[in-house]
Amino acid sequence: MRTVIGLEIHVQLATKTKLFCSCSTDYFTAPPNTLTCPVCLGMPGALPVLNKKAVELALRVSLALNARVQEFSRFDRKNYFYPDLPKGYQITQREYPLAVGGALSFRVDGEARTVRIREMHLEEDAGKLIHTGDGALVDMNRCGVPLIEIVTEPDIQSPKEAREFLRTLRMLLRHLGVSNADMEKGELRCDANISVSTDGKLGTKTEIKNLNSFRAVERALAAEEERQRELLSGGGTVEQVTFGWDEHAGKLVLQRSKEEAHDYRYFPEPDLVPLVVSREWLEQVRAGMPELPWEREERFVREYGLSPKEAGVLMEEPARADYFEAVARACGSPQDAAGWVLSEVLRYWKDDSPPISVEALTELIEAVREGKISRTNAKEVLEEAIATGRAPMEIVEERGLSLLADEEELRRLAQEVIRENPKAVEDFRAGKKGAIGFLVGQAMRKTGGRADAKKLSEIFLEILGSN
Ligand SMILES: [Zn+2]
The missing domain is CATH 1.10.10.410 (Arc Repressor Mutant, subunit A)
Incomplete structure (x- = not known):
């Protein structure tokens, strides 16, 4: 039996303001319903204006994935009713998406894989429902936050491959500076389609919505793969349905039978002109592109003599790669920097920022190199410097750890x-x-x-x- 998986991924773009108005996108910390205006609340007569920065971030992703950016794209209305969508429709791109084609390559258990991209478009996010014991509350702060939706071709062959694809995509998005792509915060969300076939042709696919962790993606797909296999082996047929995923119970939850596209009554958004991406604009975005993670990985191997595995670990987070590079330059020894960062500093690295400053680590590396302190003691000093935030050499002096070389x-x-x-x-x-x-x-x-x-x-x- 053959498994075929396709993903639809929503990525929240790291703009300061929303896609069609100047409200702040900082909804994660703001009190509910404080970041709204007539445009994102869908008041009659309010007119949307496209955020140029959001388009540029989307173009970066298109270029990095080698997608074909369409000179003309257009916005459409997707009509549906839901309490967190005050307008009664979502502005998205259906008929003419921003970019088509492209691919992302990655590794699964050391083996190279490439998944083709079908299309990528811009759209706005909806608000949030907050369910309480005796009802539901609505927060409109997220209404109108810019998203890109990336749709893959059904090229993924296993639940694990789906997870690795997403991990690679998140790494790319972070290196591009287009999104923090934190799944826990909902900045990267994934819907998955999966079908199992017995005769080599595409089977009937089902959909799993709103997967919000790498683990959930892999587990939910594995559960659905298993369910379809059992159904088909027993002579049954797969119905086209949509599931949710209950991470706590580890179970698929049947949501509804699938809507057809015509249920949404798509039509061109009359309040927005078509989006034209001129060749000049595209070249300008290309010129401002940051180094791609796979290019940077190669450079780290070539320039600093790291192994591909070491470079790969640093590449997982752009902040790690930046940190290593800064330490390597400051201490003048990429080998020392790699040794300390990979085997020591990463053990203490919990959030977005490094646990110890470039200057402090460099000071310690130089002290070991100049024979002022032993390597073993230096590791203890590092631990204490990280725990207390004090300068390494201050700790060396206070604890009398300087090497006896007289x-x-x-x-x-x-x-x-x-x-x-x-x-x-x-x-x-x-x-x-x-x-x-x-x-x-x-x-x-x-x-x-x-x-x-x-x-x-x-x-x-x-x-x-x-x-
Ligand atoms: Zn607004």
Whole structure:
């Protein structure tokens, strides 16, 4: 049996204002119904004006996906009634979308995959219903927030592949600076179509709406794949229906039989002129494009000598890649920067911003390189600097962790250890070269690991060799 999956993804664009009015898009923190105006509330006579910035962000995505931007696109009204849609229609693009075609390549378990894009269009978001114990409240702040809808071809072959496609898309959106694409906040939402076929032809597809985490995407699709397989193996047929997904219960929830497009009575939006993207405008957007994540990954391998895997981990979040690059430049050693960022700093990295500043980490890296502090102690200092926000070298001084490198002091220490360990000295003289390691270890213990082990070893050899 063959599984075929297609996705429809809604991405909230990171503009300051809404798609057709100047209301703020900052609905996540604002009190309900404070970011509205006659345009986004659909008052009679209010006229929409298209947000240029939203178009430019959508164009960036089109270019990154190698989609064909249409010189002429147009807005349509999608008519339906819902309490969170005061206008009674949504402005979207149906007949003439902003861009068509394109593709996104990614890896699933190390294997290269490419999913083609069917089309991409601009549309406005609806408000939000807040269900309370004894009713429902409505918040119109999100009405009119700009979205792009990206529709894939049915090229995805498994629930896991759907998840990896989305992860790659989110990475791209963040690197492009077009959206934070945080699924928990609803900035990236996904509807999925899935069909299982027994004869190689496309089977009847069902839809799962409003998947709002990577985990939900994979689990919901796996559940529906399983359900269709069982139905078909038992000689049954799949009905064209729409499900929701109850993440808590891990179950599909039947919502309704699918609407047909004609139920929405689409017609051209009479209040907006067609959108014309001139060649000059498109070239201007192209010229301002940030480096694409896969280009940047290649550059990190070439320029900084990272492995593709290391570069890939940094690329997962643009903030990580930026941070690494800043540390590599500041300390002048990409290898040191990669070692510290990948194996230490990332363990403490919880939110959007790095747990320790570029300057502070550089200070620590340089201290280790200049032999002022041991690597082991430096890791402890890093942990404390992150926990307290204090400067690393301040912690080194306060805790007396600076490396004992004073020649006189080390020599005195070596003499003391030699006096206390006559057996090891005898062993060394009898030809057991490994006894030096034991003596160095004893000296390290006396200093709490602060002595410069390499220098100490040289001093022991010099003293014992000359006697
Ligand atoms: Zn408004």
